[in-house]
Amino acid sequence: MTPFRARLSESDIRRLIKADDDDDRAAAAHKLCRAIDKADHAETLTDEEREAAQKILRVLAADAAELVRRALAVTLKSSDLLPREVARKLAADVDSIALPVLAGSPVLTDADLIEIVRGGSGARQIAIAGRPFVSRDVGEAIADDGVEAAVRVLASNDNADLSEAALGKAIDRFGQSPAVVTALAYRKVLPLAVTEKLIALASDAVRDHLISQHAIAPETAIRLAVGTRERATVDLIDQAGREPDIAAFVANLHARKVLNGSLLLRAVARGQMSFFEHAMAVLAGTPHQRAWLMIHDGGPLGLKAIYDRAGLPPRLYAAFRSGVDTWRALQSEGGDPSPERFQQRMLERFLSERSTVPRDDLGYLLDRLDQAPDRAGLVQAANAA
Template structure:
């Protein structure tokens, strides 16, 4: 077998030297490289093979160099100097070698990453093994596709600080967040950052697959519920048919006392009126009349008919009274300024609202933008 390989190598060497056509030389290079890679070479044979590879690496034809790079991309036969030469070649030659060759040191790979080519960074990040120092540099300077490839590579040794850097740089990339979330091993600090950024499905995977503190899981569940409630309250502002919108909420069983109290505290009286009417099974006009009845019984009667918790009545009463007071002061109840004033005034009364609802309202107050004074207005 060895003698046959030797004869094949000699034939192909002569063919490679004599051939003038690039395609023919590339085919000869492919066969020669495959033969040398499979041969059982002693030290002398290995040295001779590497001399041939150095000649191939200098061939003027890109097709020949590519044939060598593809055929020997994962071989330990390619010497270090040839690997570096091929890595500096055109992409069609360089990428297979960068992606697979064991000839490179970590310093070589870091040099390739820092050169800045995104496709070559991806090739480094996708290698069968990526050392910690190389991963650090990719996390710090790699392009988005390269960091995504790194995050997807469970054979990359990525330190906790480097994982955090990936999150810092690409927290807005759902693909990178998802790739990080599906790594086999994640430190707790990174997991807890990712759960705030991930989609619902990925968040569930993180909580189920990785260690998350119980209090974090509870906080995340509350966050998801609050986010859904916030969305519903905000969505109501732009509804042309608020009655139908509220009926849809009730059909989904999300027309809760908490939702109505948050809407009322944020000045969305129309949503509150339609919500009470829906729950009480009363026409909107009748429910609104009872809510705004100045007497002591109207609000209480429609509130009880709606089946809302008795313990929260005073919190609702405070909201209605605050809304009525601001209306009497001549404030336009349809604008953002009113909603800010309503929320501020309501919270100063220390209403007996549930803790989670108060936390939500305080968070919304923090998110409310300050009213910008018109240009040219006199300073107070």
């Protein structure tokens, strides 16, 4: 007698067939299914025994008792021994039976799963979205027809093969859902176009993650630099601070004609002096080291000379002068020139010389510094100015 036949005792089978009590039959079904699963995993089943086991499973799937069918579904939900027609039958059963099979059965085909997604309930869509692997076709079906919760689970599943079209559809349908946007943003790999869409929808924390973890096209940098509202929520300058090759980043922006006076003024105000130095070097056509010396020249002529050579608007020079002087003062104090401290001091200076700063840029600075440690004092200074 093989180990498999030894475990399938006559008493278990008789108990399954003849017992009137549903609980008793369910316990027998569970024992039989476990024995079949163990033997299958141990690869001890002959072809004849596999066929016999599958006949038993067909009998269990036809049992009138929900407990018996559930014992089958739960115990063999991940087994490839389950006949496909039995898996389909269980997947069409009540949720307590269908969901375990939908969540893990490897014998269900993409066509089976797509059919269920198209016509099934939200709970069944969610089960399919969380499978150990979701194919591209199934992912697109969920993105097209899934409820919000199913799309969120799909987006959170890094074992789901999601096409750019499916990701875009998910954003189109549920771009106003913070949960869906966050799940999409934290996927390990995102196409560039999808990243750009998410940036416009995400919260500040999620947006920071996107900018730091995923590439952003220079075209997006241009778009993000336009408009006070966008400047207040998506800060290109902060991205510059994370760039490992700031010179290449600046050169890329310059090639697309983004390095204008307003952008550079915001760079100074955000404490990104390295970005400002490289940008001035590019605009003035001079080596970075020379630009650095002219910008940080203690006299009145160095900054003015490179500023004029860079072709920046004369009306903004006083604001830049104030920014560089504030930076130098912070450096000489020997304290902590953290971005937060620098921004607070910069805003104080700009508020006292607000006529030198264009209204849009002043609004931008106020928005960016909304969380400043001494915000109440700054607001009071602004009102008094």
